[in-house]
Amino acid sequence: MTGFDVARYLGLWHEIAVIPNRFQEDCAAGTTATYGLAEDIVGITVFNSCLEEDGGRSDADGRARFAGPSDEGALEVAFVSLLGFWLWPLSGDYIVFALDPEYRWTAIGHPSREYGWILAREERLAPDDLKLIASRFEDAGYDTCALLMSPRAMGDPRTPLCELH
Template identity: 40%
Template sequence: MVRPFLLSALMGASLATAAPTLPNRPVEALDLARYAGTWHEIAHLPLFFQRKCIDTITATYTPRPDGTVGVHNACRTAKGMDASDGVARRADADSGALEVRFAPGWLAWLPMVWADYWVIELDPDYRWAVVGSPSRKYLWVLSREPSMPASQFRAIRDRAQARGYPVDRLIMAAPLE
């Protein structure tokens, strides 16, 4: 009786730590002008800086003349609306690899204030996007609309899991249709 239990426990452990089957990398091309605008967060992995957010989570991206992008994140908390502003820059010329910082501008020279922000999946019409990181610690599912069809979300979640993200820990921030 111990052997079947041990065997099933080992199989379960190997499934939980199975290697990703899809690559975790940024999309090859990201048009920042099309990406600009407001996105509604559908789900995210737990993060310290989002711990007070209840719902109505948005990210608004505004291109700047210097090639960077203004970032305005907002959400509803128990005390009302809360927001933070930052800046994003390209990590390379064309791909979805960006870096974002919310530290003051005078600290921008410090590499540690910039965090990887990878657009890892993007609807061809820029209607939804999936943002992650090389470490798989960060994951956001974004939509141009404040909700998303459940079947579409499940497909996105399944692909994120195939990339190695811990989707069982996703926090839903918006309703599914």
């Protein structure tokens, strides 16, 4: 994707749907990601947070850096640091492959298609937006049944995205 504007991307995003993964297995509801400009490196701060089943919070601090030109939305994201140095060899690829022109929602994936997220500025998206995003995931080769809607509150169902359109 070209035209990615990091300044517009910064701030709070709510997870709308996710392909379940091991590094978020403790998240039961209310998952968010907050991006900011990093002062210690050229890049982006990443702060992920969610509610756990027991009602506690799980937080993860990380850093992201561009994996190519900054207008392409391809990032490496690291959540492991040692003595203040981010361990980039342990980072994951994070590709913004669809983005609302107004930066209201984004579709993010990984080259393996084993990971994927729908993030939005608001806690919910309109059905038409979800249909459009589902088509973007399909066009990118993802199984939309693997994307599960993220619970906003404890006990909310984790409906597959494919069942909503």
